[in-house]
Amino acid sequence: MQTPTAAMLVIGDEILSGRTRDSNMHHLAGALTNHGISLREARMISDDHEIIKTHVQALSATYTHVFTSGGIGPTHDDITADAVADAMGAAIAVRDDARAILQAHYDARGMELNAARLRMARIPEGAHLIENPISAAPGFTIGNVHVMAGVPRIFEAMLAGLLPTLAGGAQMLSQSLRVARGEGDIAGPLGDLATAHPEVSIGSYPFEENGAHGSNVVVRSTDGPAIDAVISELARLFPRIDG
């Protein structure tokens, strides 16, 4: 089967102002790679209804899946659910199943399910809930858009529940070789190797260690033996650093 594709939408002014450093994109990238879904792009955008709507529609039309993080809490700046509903042409209101989850959570803690907290039960018509094992307030899937929390441990817990329900394609495999040569020294033969082996993708990432230049060469493919063959050729071409 074709490898499913994905995009991520990180929503929040605090990311763009530099106040908060996003970690959900990097977490999602690794999890999708392991699951056989190809993350093609990520966008970080502000808490603005029309902006969210525009990007959700563009990405939803282009990729198999769209994953969002941020903006589903109880405060006035949490507008993601309404904007995604609008983007997908769905009505949105407090839904009984989500309200029941929140009611049970706050009852158990002797806390009030007030109007602000009840906003977190606003779920688009036709959406499936995504479980939140940390703080109860659910995410949701509508169409091919998966809406999750911004707080990293809640995002990660939601994703851990969601991902096994999504079909994965052939898993992207990779091997790397640390080479005791700077990129400028290996670039020529590396380019020839890449041309000769279009069945793999070869990336090169420079590093410096004890004042010496080295390159980490990464070979990626869904075809394990093809990777092995290219790694063997690399090991013949360049002196290797272990570790």
Place this chain on the structure above:
Amino acid sequence: MQTPTAAMLVIGDEILSGRTRDSNMHHLAGALTNHGISLREARMISDDHEIIKTHVQALSATYTHVFTSGGIGPTHDDITADAVADAMGAAIAVRDDARAILQAHYDARGMELNAARLRMARIPEGAHLIENPISAAPGFTIGNVHVMAGVPRIFEAMLAGLLPTLAGGAQMLSQSLRVARGEGDIAGPLGDLATAHPEVSIGSYPFEENGAHGSNVVVRSTDGPAIDAVISELARLFPRIDG
């Protein structure tokens, strides 16, 4: 004057595969906020000529500035300079000024300026060079697009040289107050405060400390006294946590 706007393009398959965690976007976000340039969005995309070209054109047409990171090294997968030149309708070739910089750098180290390294002197016609005080190979500005390296300390050094040459607008200021109440408890009055004070933007970020829920309320504006006034109201409304 109007506050200039910006977008960032983080270029590299290694970011999307989860192999590498980008740090340039967070660094740029903080630096632009301090400089009075408003970062409106960031996109992370793969090393693909047509994809880079499409996004550069879209962002360049929308924002005052576009900053890119990644893909300007000597290897076959470093295709950013050519893709940006194509996007901006400029010819690209090895340029004498960039070649002279590289020649001096490698001569001083007894290293050869071979064909691969010479690729880093490919600069679009009409572009201005951006100095690279770390490893010599320059970035460049063409039109409103600033093309810089992906290696974080090189990106940061290039930006440090570039940013003082760009006009900044009114600087976005912020103050925050740590409140000893969860978001669900403060959301109602906070929403009212936000409605009453459209001259500031109020964000709220939950945290947990010693098992208790708190909220970090951040007030942003270019108007310092307006922030002071709202922070005073917040301090009257909610119990504060110091530190």
